[in-house]
Amino acid sequence: MNLNTSGTDIESVVVTQDQIQARLAELAVQVEKDYAGRDLLLIGVLKGAVMTMADFSRSLQRHVEMDWMAVSSYGSGTKSSGVVRILKDLDRDITGREVVIVEDIVDTGLTLAWLKSNLESRGAKSVEILTLLRKPDAAKVSVDVKYVGFDIPTEFVVGYGLDFNEKYRNLDFIGVLAKHMYS
Ligand code: 5GP
Numbered sequence: 001m002n003l004n005t006s007g008t009d010i011e012s013v014v015v016t017q018d019q020i021q022a023r024l025a026e027l028a029v030q031v032e033k034d035y036a037g038r039d040l041l042l043i044g045v046l047k048g049a050v051m052t053m054a055d056f057s058r059s060l061q062r063h064v065e066m067d068w069m070a071v072s073s074y075g076s077g078t079k080s081s082g083v084v085r086i087l088k089d090l091d092r093d094i095t096g097r098e099v100v101i102v103e104d105i106v107d108t109g110l111t112l113a114w115l116k117s118n119l120e121s122r123g124a125k126s127v128e129i130l131t132l133l134r135k136p137d138a139a140k141v142s143v144d145v146k147y148v149g150f151d152i153p154t155e156f157v158v159g160y161g162l163d164f165n166e167k168y169r170n171l172d173f174i175g176v177l178a179k180h181m182y183s
Helices: 017-036 051-057 110-121 136-140
Strands: 010-015 041-046 065-073 084-088 098-106 125-134 147-151 175-177
Touching: 010 147, 017 051, 017 125, 017 147, 041 110, 051 098, 051 125, 065 098, 065 110, 084 110, 098 110, 110 125
Parallel strands: 041 065, 041 098, 098 125, 125 147
Antiparallel strands: 010 175, 065 084
C-alpha cells in the first residue's frame, strides 16, 4: 500500500521504499562478502521482519536458509520491557549454524539481546544481527548489531512490517504515526 500521507494517520515519511531497497541491496553485498564460502541461516523475527526478510533475502546472490521465530516482548502500548516470551520457535536445530537474525527495528535492544543469547545458548556457531532500523536508545544496551539499515530518531514508526495494533504493516515505506493515534 502506498498511501498519500496527507489526510492519513501518518505524520511524516522517515524512509522511502526506494531508500529501503537501495540500502538492503548494499547490506546484501556486505553479507555476501562476510559469509563467502560459509553456510548461512537467516532467522526472521515475526511479524515485523517479514518485509525486510523478503526483500533482503532476494537481494542476496547466494543460497541461504530461512527460519522464523515469533516472540512477544511484554510491555504496554508502544514501550518494550525486555521480558520475552517465545510464541513460535524455530523449526530446526541450529547447533553449529552461522546465523544472522533479521529484525525490523532495535529500540531499547532488550528483545534482541535476549534473542541473541538464546540462540547462542542453543549452540549456534555464530549469531549476528541485521536490522532495518535502529533508534538511539539501542546504544545503551550492549547488543552488537552488525548490519544496520538506517538510524532513525526516537519516534514511533510504522510501515514495511511495523504495526500499530496490527495495522500499517503493508505500507511500503516507514512513517511516523501521528501522536493523536496513541496518546
Ligand atoms: P526493543 O526490545 O529493542 O525495545 O523493541 C523491539 C521491538 O519493539 C521491535 O521488534 C518492535 O516490535 C517494537 N518496536 C520498537 N520500536 C517500535 C516502533 O517505533 N514502531 C513499532 N511499530 N514497533 C516498535
